Amino acid sequence: MSLNDLSLNDVSLSSTDPAATPPAATPPAAGPLSTEGLVQLLTPEGRRVAHPVYDPLVAHLDADALRAMYRDMVLVRRFDTEATALQRQGELALFAQALGQEAAQIGSGRALAAQDHVFPSYREHGVAHTRGVDLTDVLRLFRGIDHGGWDPVAHGFHLYTLVIGSHTLHATGYAMGVQRDGDVGTGDPKRDTAVVAYFGDGATSQGDVSEALVFAAVNEAPVVFFCQNNQWAISESTTLQAKVPLADRAPGFGIPSVRVDGNDVLASYAVTQEALQRARSGGGPTFIEAFTYRMGAHTTSDDPSRYRSSEQEDYWRRRDPIDRLRTYLESRGDLPTSFLDQLEAEADDLGQRVRTVVRGMGRPSPASMFEHVYATPHSVVEAERAWFEGYESSFLDGHEGGHR
Amino acid sequence: MSTTTVQAPVTTSAVPEPTGVQRLTFAKAITLGLRRALADDPNVLLMGEDIGKLGGVFRVTDGLQAEFGPKRVVDTPLAESGIIGTAIGLALRGYRSVCEIQFDGFIFPAFDQITTQLAKMHYRSRGQLTVPVVIRVPYGGGIGAVEHHSESPEALFAHTAGLRVVTPSSPAQAYAMIQEAVRSPDPVLFFEPKGRYWEKGDVDLDAPAANGLDGARVVRPGTDVTVVAYGPTVQTALKAAETAAAEGTSIEVVDLRTLSPLDIETVATSVRKTGRCVVVHEAPVLYGTGAEVAARVTEECFFQLESPVLRVGGFHTPYPVAKIEHDYLPSLDRVLDAVDRSLAF
Numbered sequence A: 001m002s003l004n005d006l007s008l009n010d011v012s013l014s015s016t017d018p019a020a021t022p023p024a025a026t027p028p029a030a031g032p033l034s035t036e037g038l039v040q041l042l043t044p045e046g047r048r049v050a051h052p053v054y055d056p057l058v059a060h061l062d063a064d065a066l067r068a069m070y071r072d073m074v075l076v077r078r079f080d081t082e083a084t085a086l087q088r089q090g091e092l093a094l095f096a097q098a099l100g101q102e103a104a105q106i107g108s109g110r111a112l113a114a115q116d117h118v119f120p121s122y123r124e125h126g127v128a129h130t131r132g133v134d135l136t137d138v139l140r141l142f143r144g145i146d147h148g149g150w151d152p153v154a155h156g157f158h159l160y161t162l163v164i165g166s167h168t169l170h171a172t173g174y175a176m177g178v179q180r181d182g183d184v185g186t187g188d189p190k191r192d193t194a195v196v197a198y199f200g201d202g203a204t205s206q207g208d209v210s211e212a213l214v215f216a217a218v219n220e221a222p223v224v225f226f227c228q229n230n231q232w233a234i235s236e237s238t239t240l241q242a243k244v245p246l247a248d249r250a251p252g253f254g255i256p257s258v259r260v261d262g263n264d265v266l267a268s269y270a271v272t273q274e275a276l277q278r279a280r281s282g283g284g285p286t287f288i289e290a291f292t293y294r295m296g297a298h299t300t301s302d303d304p305s306r307y308r309s310s311e312q313e314d315y316w317r318r319r320d321p322i323d324r325l326r327t328y329l330e331s332r333g334d335l336p337t338s339f340l341d342q343l344e345a346e347a348d349d350l351g352q353r354v355r356t357v358v359r360g361m362g363r364p365s366p367a368s369m370f371e372h373v374y375a376t377p378h379s380v381v382e383a384e385r386a387w388f389e390g391y392e393s394s395f396l397d398g399h400e401g402g403h404r
Numbered sequence B: 001m002s003t004t005t006v007q008a009p010v011t012t013s014a015v016p017e018p019t020g021v022q023r024l025t026f027a028k029a030i031t032l033g034l035r036r037a038l039a040d041d042p043n044v045l046l047m048g049e050d051i052g053k054l055g056g057v058f059r060v061t062d063g064l065q066a067e068f069g070p071k072r073v074v075d076t077p078l079a080e081s082g083i084i085g086t087a088i089g090l091a092l093r094g095y096r097s098v099c100e101i102q103f104d105g106f107i108f109p110a111f112d113q114i115t116t117q118l119a120k121m122h123y124r125s126r127g128q129l130t131v132p133v134v135i136r137v138p139y140g141g142g143i144g145a146v147e148h149h150s151e152s153p154e155a156l157f158a159h160t161a162g163l164r165v166v167t168p169s170s171p172a173q174a175y176a177m178i179q180e181a182v183r184s185p186d187p188v189l190f191f192e193p194k195g196r197y198w199e200k201g202d203v204d205l206d207a208p209a210a211n212g213l214d215g216a217r218v219v220r221p222g223t224d225v226t227v228v229a230y231g232p233t234v235q236t237a238l239k240a241a242e243t244a245a246a247e248g249t250s251i252e253v254v255d256l257r258t259l260s261p262l263d264i265e266t267v268a269t270s271v272r273k274t275g276r277c278v279v280v281h282e283a284p285v286l287y288g289t290g291a292e293v294a295a296r297v298t299e300e301c302f303f304q305l306e307s308p309v310l311r312v313g314g315f316h317t318p319y320p321v322a323k324i325e326h327d328y329l330p331s332l333d334r335v336l337d338a339v340d341r342s343l344a345f
Helices: A004-008 A062-086 A100-111 A125-130 A135-143 A165-178 A207-219 A246-253 A265-280 A312-319 A321-331 A335-359 A366-370 A379-393 B026-040 B064-068 B080-092 B109-117 B154-158 B172-182 B231-248 B264-274 B289-301 B320-326 B332-344
Strands: A117-119 A195-198 A221-227 A259-261 A288-292 B019-023 B046-047 B073-075 B097-098 B136-139 B162-168 B188-193 B201-203 B217-220 B227-231 B251-255 B259-261 B275-282 B311-313
Touching: A004 A221, A062 A100, A062 A125, A062 A135, A062 A265, A062 A321, A062 B172, A100 A125, A100 A221, A100 A265, A100 A288, A117 A165, A117 B320, A125 A135, A125 B311, A135 A335, A165 A195, A165 A221, A165 A321, A165 A335, A165 B109, A195 A288, A207 A221, A207 A246, A207 B080, A207 B097, A207 B109, A221 A246, A246 A259, A246 B080, A259 A265, A259 A312, A265 A288, A265 A321, A288 A366, A321 A335, B019 B172, B026 B046, B026 B064, B026 B172, B026 B188, B046 B080, B064 B073, B080 B097, B080 B109, B097 B172, B109 B154, B109 B188, B136 B172, B154 B162, B154 B188, B154 B259, B154 B289, B162 B172, B172 B188, B172 B201, B217 B264, B227 B231, B231 B251, B231 B275, B231 B332, B251 B264, B251 B332, B264 B275, B264 B289, B275 B289, B275 B332, B289 B311, B311 B332
Parallel strands: A117 A195, A195 A221, A221 A288, A259 A288, B046 B073, B046 B097, B097 B136, B136 B188, B162 B188, B227 B251, B227 B275, B275 B311
Antiparallel strands: B019 B201, B162 B259, B217 B251
């Protein structure tokens, strides 16, 4: 594109200080927030559009499969709502909503095979759900009783990583291990394994992400870089992270990339399926940019009204990923009332269970802080633990924490 | 590398199995320790910059890629964070990577991966995950090098829970300790005193490596002053003890060997006997290992101390230029001066 195109279309070039330019309510025609070249199978109005490359990858998804995705998205959103409410009630220290990103997460997550391995960031509750993680376990971290919360090996779903972008290297290294195990390119669908790293637009500025792309490329590692460009890294627009679409970076590393409408669950499924198949067959890494919108705040501690317009939020609310699939299914007569009634009851049950489980979560014993610092005994930790336990038991009432 | 074109290397090569007691350089002892670790466990990998055909800038991995192949002795891109980050991922898949950081001063791009990720993975998973990654760091000065090639950042890592930090002081220790480090389920920072790489010592290549990554050693018994050292300064301390002996002063030298965990009991036992303690390291003394040892010796031996614990080490300056580095490093004279001050107190 010419410089002229950029200066006309890219808001960040219209001022010497990009941060001073208020974000547009609608996507610009160029730059990292453009919607150019997004793979789309469902329009925002819920209309199915043909795509010569990706139609075959979703052809096997029948009405039951699409309803299952709809169910996933509705349940994850209910979870999101309940967790946010629990934070407001003081039951959680913090919560990071996935609101608005359900299609990107469920679409990609449902493309995974059991043997695949995921390295999430910290907002991938939808993917966690597709990996069989009990969503209440996700809240152990936000409740402040656990730094993890689930068995990462059993679910093929690593713990959340809060240091932005660090885990893209872990995913790449894990994929290099998959190669060494010979679990790539055998043609056995139960054996060939892919690894997926989920991260956001802000993470693409981290050096670790660039290093992960280098290691993945030169090793032809079976890893998929799934970048959810939700347009906001807390208060920073993607225009502060990049001048061009994020997906454009990958080819420079020798990694094929694709931009997908991340609010389109079908398209998200299709591009992920393509990337996973490439990885599992020995074709190496893929970079997916799922263009979506963080409809909620960064976390419950954030206040988006300080940095973005309600017009922009309204614009994206009208492109809600759940509404889109719902309209499509309704237009085909595939969303019977009986299904919706049952789903509503199921969501209510989930909400009830989230509230009950979270409120019933106990408090770890203070001495548990000394557990698992090392896998083998460490004399300093042992000595400090012994001192601490003696100190605790020196109080008259005896029981743990009783002096507080 | 391609998953299909690289053949599995033949590990039973024509290289004769090193055996018996041999006089080896410090560097060669590590080479043979790594070789044994690679031969003992097919999941052990070496990763680093220039470690393959070149054998590492110090030749510590010399010949190992030829013997074990490029899939197990891996030349990586020039990205330290990437090396450690991918080693973590490999560990989660069951591999044991031994990563070489080319020089001490180049570990900082990987500092985040080491301290926020590697150190905490076992803890945050409540023991479900282990990350047996070894990070070899040639450290210390005295070799006339340019900037960033002579530093001693060990305390930064010993300060971080979840990491084991060890440093051998002799070829025999290096041979044993590198094998133990590889076997450890915990992440290990393995600091190699590069200024001692070409010094020789007897190494029993058939000795079992099982003497623990825990525990200091009294390497020279004495009665008047305890000198605590580790890594490159152990030899300095031993020379000081020899010199002092000629003047009638008996120095007991304790080699810490491991900075995390810190074996204070061995040090305290010595100081309870001598009543005096001098700690020697190349790293700056401010907030350093010596400060930790001094605090703990004071707690453990307060009534036996005849003088304050003294520290001999680097100053609160960046590592100086090579032409004056020997004025910065804890020399024999500065150690003896501290011993004299301790005795005169």
